Amino acid sequence: MYETGSVAGLSKSAGWSAMKMVSDAGMEVRSGGSAVGDPNPCADCDVRSRAVCAALDNSELAELASVNRHRSLESGECLFFEGDPNEAYYVVLDGSLKLYKLLADGRRQVTGFLFKGDFLGLTFADEHSVTAEALEGVKLCQMPRSTFEMLVGDSHSLGRKLLQVANRGIASAQEQMLLLGRxxxxxxxxxxxxxxxxxxxxxxxxxxxxxxxxxxxxxxxxxxxxxxxxxxxxxxxxxxxxxxxxxxxxxxxxxxxxxxxxxxx
Amino acid sequence: MYETGSVAGLSKSAGWSAMKMVSDAGMEVRSGGSAVGDPNPCADCDVRSRAVCAALDNSELAELASVNRHRSLESGECLFFEGDPNEAYYVVLDGSLKLYKLLADGRRQVTGFLFKGDFLGLTFADEHSVTAEALEGVKLCQMPRSTFEMLVGDSHSLGRKLLQVANRGIASAQEQMLLLGRxxxxxxxxxxxxxxxxxxxxxxxxxxxxxxxxxxxxxxxxxxxxxxxxxxxxxxxxxxxxxxxxxxxxxxxxxxxxxxxxxxx
DNA sequence: CGCCAGCTTGAACGAGGTCAACGGGAGTGG
DNA sequence: CCACTCCCGTTGACCTCGTTCAAGCTGGCG
CATH class of the missing domain: 1.10.10.10 (Winged helix-like DNA-binding domain superfamily/Winged helix DNA-binding domain)
Structure with missing residues (x-):
């Protein structure tokens, strides 16, 4: 349960297609696929207001835009697996994912669902504690770990925002424990x-x-x-x-x- | 599950009594009860190395020491209740607590246990999402919310540390969901x-x-x-x-x- | 001594799990 | 176009793990 930052989305495309991006066979696309030379593509991102990026100012957004990538996943594809090294942070642009853990014999526990605008990768650890799998077609904004963590160091408001997201995650995890236990x-x-x-x-x-x-x-x-x-x-x-x-x-x-x-x- | 920062303690007193503090009938005591005029009592705190305060430098510690209070709780006493306004952050100096949520009919779910060195109050929200109750005699270092949040804003290393604590809490909450669900x-x-x-x-x-x-x-x-x-x-x-x-x-x-x-x- | 709270143990019960069968929609291939 | 398969959801019958209810047992404390 990282999410709950601003859980949103589900509307099956909306802003994404409006961006006139070439999906490029589901692979990585430079800086949101915005027109070449756009001075600050992140500023126009339609999920920014509900995502962690809302905490960044224009110069920080420009810095982020120079290193991020857009990715897409098909239904059933995994973004990463439990135990994988944690190399990037993500914001869900469209679609939805599930996070889960497995026991050796295959028993599965889904620990959360992610929707449009949610932040993913709030780990600050070197390994992912869960597997992230697409529930349907998904569009993501991927930020390299190093750049993002540097931005967190520089931006008080981003650090604060992340603490808020983390804490909402903890509160909803507690709620889920109550549900599962009682x-x-x-x-x-x-x-x-x-x-x-x-x-x-x-x-x-x-x-x-x-x-x-x-x-x-x-x-x-x-x-x-x-x-x-x-x-x-x-x-x-x-x-x-x-x-x-x-x-x-x-x-x-x-x-x-x-x-x-x-x-x- | 806030804790898991550095879970430790359980040793039934140790450093605490060595501080020669007057327990003052279980009430609040200025700055760790150190000798009046101690220039930096927090620097000598025996749980500092394993607590979030390890992220603070000497001047920050001095600032913290000027506003914090030591408190003690008896077994069964509640530090705060679910829904209470969140007015302070705490570090457990000695003893242990449980955190729990209740349903209307009395069903209870304990969401975590806290031990010596653990950080409590990682909420960054205005209301506590759980009740915190002492399992035995407990000593706490209480920091006013405003001062602590200001320190978080000023100190990159403290912010980082808190994100780590929060993320460890999330990972262990996910582990607990697996336990409860499967x-x-x-x-x-x-x-x-x-x-x-x-x-x-x-x-x-x-x-x-x-x-x-x-x-x-x-x-x-x-x-x-x-x-x-x-x-x-x-x-x-x-x-x-x-x-x-x-x-x-x-x-x-x-x-x-x-x-x-x-x-x- | 009696009382009470916490722990244990036994016996019966039931919510949810397991196993099995079936139905319908999507995709595929003839 | 139909036949076939596969996956998902549904439903039924049965069973089990953990709950519920009910005693006891122990130790601390007035």
Whole structure:
């Protein structure tokens, strides 16, 4: 759970395509793919206001723009694996990812989901503690570790911002421990839906019509449940009229009050 | 889980009593209770090397020493409650605490334990996300929020240190999510004992003779189990010769390899 | 001595896991 | 266009691990 900085996105493209970038077969592209000679491409980045970069001034942004790269991942691709050396920091420009840890026998625990605007790589350690895998097509802004850490040293506001992001991550991790350690299956699922809803609201999307990019298996691995239990619990919520399943990947909250009651126990 | 910065301590007093402080009925004491006129009491603090303060230079330490306070708590006393305004940062000088969250019906989740040298209050938010309660007699160094945050702004090394502490907290929170979401009772208890052991080793104590200041209930609330299950599992480990229960509050690891096998699943 | 809190142990129960089958949609190939 | 496969989600039947409920047991403390 690094994220929760400003969780946003899910809108399936928006600003990205508007940038008229050539996707270059999914590979790295210089400085956001902006027109050659753009004096400060980062200043125009459409996720900047909700990302950590909001803490940087124009000269710092220019410095960052000279070394960052845009990358894209396809659904199911991994950005890095648990144990990999930590060589870069990222901001999610579009799409979503999951972070997870594995046990030797394959048991999996998803520790967080990342959406548009979220910061990734808040490790300040040499090794990644989790694997990061794309849930769908993803666009990222990649910043080399050295440059970014230098910027953190120079910019008080960036350091402060990162501490805020880290602390929000800790608070939401504590919340998740409460969920995993003490809540029932119904309470877990209800809490999860409310969390998705709150994130949607944060970015101005409808808090009742949720875009859900993750599979039932991913939800189970996040909530400490099996696929079957997730499925049964979703069905129960649907049958009792609390939620409504619309198109694939969309869950509508029909009765928010009741959902909140269920989440509270 | 703020802690894990440098988890240490447990030795039941040591440096503290050597400071010849008047405990002043458990209330606040100026600048570590050092002799009046000491030019830089923080420089002599015996937990400094393992605490965040290690990142400060002498002038910064002097500044800190002019505003900090020592406090003590008795077993069971709360330093602050979830939802309380966040007014200070703390370093644990001696003793241990638990951090926890509660649900409306009383279900409790312990999110971390703090030992000597640990930093507390890494929130950078206005409200505490957990309750902090003493497991035994505790001595703390309390720094006012405003001064400390100013120091963070001025000192690059302190900011860096805090980011490290925060990130270690995030990594160990992820580890705990894996434990709560996917491990069996035996694996949870074994992982917990190994964690205690690693902390003991960090500070130079025996990694096989563990000081365990928390009750079975606290362990259960940390591991997402009931007291009964903790008790039964401890008994099972004891019966199978993996651990040995010595004096109250002491657990000896008799067969480390087997304990590691159990923790791994 | 009696009381109380913490720990242990036993017996029965149940929430969620496991195993198995099935259905539907997307992709592929004839 | 259909046949086939694969993946994902759903549903059912059964089982298990940990919970719940209920005693006891121990040690500290008035």
């Amino acid at each position: 809540k029932t299956a119904q309470e877990r699922l209800a809490s999860f839906l409310l969390w998705l809803s709150a994130r949607a609201e944060d970015r101005g999307d409808s808090p009742s019509k949720l875009y859900v990019p993750m599979s039932r298996t991913d939800m189970g691995d996040y909530l400490g449940l099996t696929v079957e239990t997730v499925s049964r619990t979703v069905t129960k919520l649907k049958t009792s009229g609390v939620i409504h399943l619309a198109d694939k990947g969309i869950i509508e909250i029909s009765d928010l009050d009741r959902l909140e009651d269920i989440a509270a126990g | 491990k069996t009772a035996q694996e949870r208890l074994a992982s917990f004992l190994l964690w205690l052991s690693a902390r003991a080793e960090d500070r130079g104590d025996s990694p096989s003779k563990l000081y365990v200041p928390m009750s079975r209930t606290d362990m259960g609330d940390y591991l997402g189990l009931t007291v009964e299950t903790v008790s039964r599992t401890v008994t099972k480990l004891k019966t199978s010769g993996v651990i040995h229960l010595a004096d109250k509050g002491i657990i000896e690891i008799s067969d480390l390899d087997r304990l590691e096998d159990i923790a791994a699943g």
